[in-house]
Amino acid sequence: MPDPSSRLTPNAGVDRSLRLIVDRPAHGVEDPLLDAVLNDLDRLTNWENRPRGAMRVNLDCIRDLSERLDYPELHFRSIHVTGTKGKSSTAALLEASLRKAGFKVGRYSSPHVDHIGERMTLDGEPVGERAMAEVLSRALDVFRTARRAGTAGQDATWFDLMTIAAFDLFRERGVEWAIVEAGLGGRLDSTNIVDSDIAIITNVELEHTDVLGDTRTKIAFEKAGIIKPGSVAVTPLTEMDDAGAVIAVKARAMGATLAVPTIPRDATLEERNALIAGAALDTLGERGVWEKSGSPYPRSLGNWLIDDAVLKAARLPGRMERLAVAVDAAGDVPVVIDGAHVPFNLRAVLNDLKRESDFSGPFTAVFSVARDKDAEGLLRVLQAEDVELVLTRATTRSRDPGELAAIAARLGLKHVVEPDPLVAYKGALHDAVENGRWVLVTGSLYLTGVVHG
Known part of the structure; x- marks a missing residue:
């Protein structure tokens, strides 16, 4: 005692x-339209505020919504991030780095801490309340259409609609690169409709075991589901690690390149996140992505983008x-x-x-x-x-x-x-x-x- x-x-x-x-x-929002839209949205299943224990079996819901909005996720390139620790901070580092390189960047993350607008950022700033209200209204409209038609979208969840609204916003605002953080796991997460250039798995530990599985290998299988054909998979987990071996097998099966940055044992969390984000930026540079900052001598992207200013901008x-x-x-x-x-x-x-x-x-x-x-x-x-x-x-x-x-x-x-x-x-x-x-x-x-x- x-x-x-x-x-x-x-x-x-x-x-x-x-x-x-x-x-x-x-909601704590000031815009009456956004408050009304969020009230409508809250009537749907909210996976963040209900007991776990069940998970969807496919992505048909979100794909139906995407089709009805003319596939917004195809209008920008993306980096998909999942992991037990550091995924939000790694995503923020990539957002700040790509902004430094001169790109128009969007970031989708969850959950929010202070304001729901944090879930969708444009060039480092939370989206305004009216803009969020408008894209969520469009998402709700196609959800209602799917419900009337009896198609897969009728079973869409709160997170499905938030996700497709974010992608719609990114298309509308001309985002060139979207940093997309998985909500839960990866393979069957709503965000997994993006055709990402890079899939990042920051680490794998036991979490959400009632949904993702009760071992690190089972959870790694779910997280590795974000790896796309011909993409790059970035993870500090080596094949000597049980979870890392699962990720490596998935990467080979998808014809993806596997990048494994070395993380010193005494690295801080910030240093660890920076090394993972830096490895992702290095792979973009190796694949021919150059900065757009107007420099007379542009450089290919790489970990050189992560400096003190970027580290400061990425703190959440x-x-x-x-x-x-x-x-x-x-x-x-x-x-x-x-x-x-x-x-x-x-x-x-x-x-x-x-x-x-x-x-x-x-x-x-x-x-x-x-x-x-x-x-x-x-x-x-x-x-x-x-x-x-x-x-x-x-x-x-x-x-x-x-x-x-x-x-x-x-x-x-x-x-x-x-x-x-x-x-x-x-x-x-x-x-x-x-x-x-x-x-x-x-x-x-x-x-x-x-x-x-």
């Missing part, structure tokens, strides 16, 4: 009116996000926000943070995790740390914090329960400033979104 004398008191001095922020409208909310948060007049608290939701991710985050003086000492972790994630595995990672937990609940899909408390008690972790995530965060900040600790917000990207809100 946790030490009953633990000094952690997350509710001390906290304004309970924060709960009103938690209960804000689900909720991914190793470092803040200094002022707490009243008491001073600043170092805070890290990272949505790590599998043990492999959390361990990598903590290993990186230990290299920095601000985050090398004791800390308070505000923790929430979805019901389908390995909560015990995540908490076991924290056993070796000087940490006190504030267990909370980010969304209706989150595991009950009382259940998390039972696991934490069994593991001997000091903890308290605060169901309201904003109250939990505010209390952790006060505890940290009073006791010389820093704060980690982790376990769920949805939790990071609540904290940002």
Whole structure:
């Protein structure tokens, strides 16, 4: 059991009116048209907000929608990214690099942290609310047509419609390169209708095991499904690794070139992502893609594009996000926000943070995790740390914090329960400033979104 004398008191001095922020409208958008469209969209199956346990068997739904919109995904070249950790950051690095090279770039990613427009970016900026409303309206129109006709598109999900709307937007805005992040797995993910030049698999660890399979090889098979004939597959996993061997077999079967960048064992997450993105850029250069920046001496694309400015531009909310948060007049608290939701991710985050003086000492972790994630595995990672937990609940899909408390008690972790995530965060900040600790917000990207809100 946790030490009953633990000094952690997350509710001390906290304004309970924060709960009103938690209960804000689900969309938080200002444009009334987008709000209305999102209300229509929310009536569909939302794979991000329902229990897993079942998965589609083909891509007929999204293909039907694509045909009805005249195949928008064929109007731009693409790089498809999947993986257990780092896919969003790798995608953002590629977006920033291709922008530096002079291309018009779109990026499609999920989930969002602060605003739904983050899911579709144009030249590094979230799409405006009215533009998003218009493309989603067109997607809903073809969905309704498919439903009346009784074709495959009638079974489209929330994510299907968001995906095809993003591709429609990219075509409309003349995007030359789209960086497309898979939502879940790869083979049967809505995004897999793109005919990508490059397929990136950042890594493979156990996640979504009820849908993707209960071994790394099964999950690798699903992720390797994004490799297209004659394309390039980029992964740091070698054939000596079980998952890497599955990817290599798939690449050979598709007649794809396999690029395996070497990642030093002591590489940070940012360095790892940069090496993977750099390898992808190298392959584009080798395939004859040159910069369009107006230089009198243009260069073929390569990892030279990734400089400090690109690294800075590619940093995303909720991914190793470092803040200094002022707490009243008491001073600043170092805070890290990272949505790590599998043990492999959390361990990598903590290993990186230990290299920095601000985050090398004791800390308070505000923790929430979805019901389908390995909560015990995540908490076991924290056993070796000087940490006190504030267990909370980010969304209706989150595991009950009382259940998390039972696991934490069994593991001997000091903890308290605060169901309201904003109250939990505010209390952790006060505890940290009073006791010389820093704060980690982790376990769920949805939790990071609540904290940002």
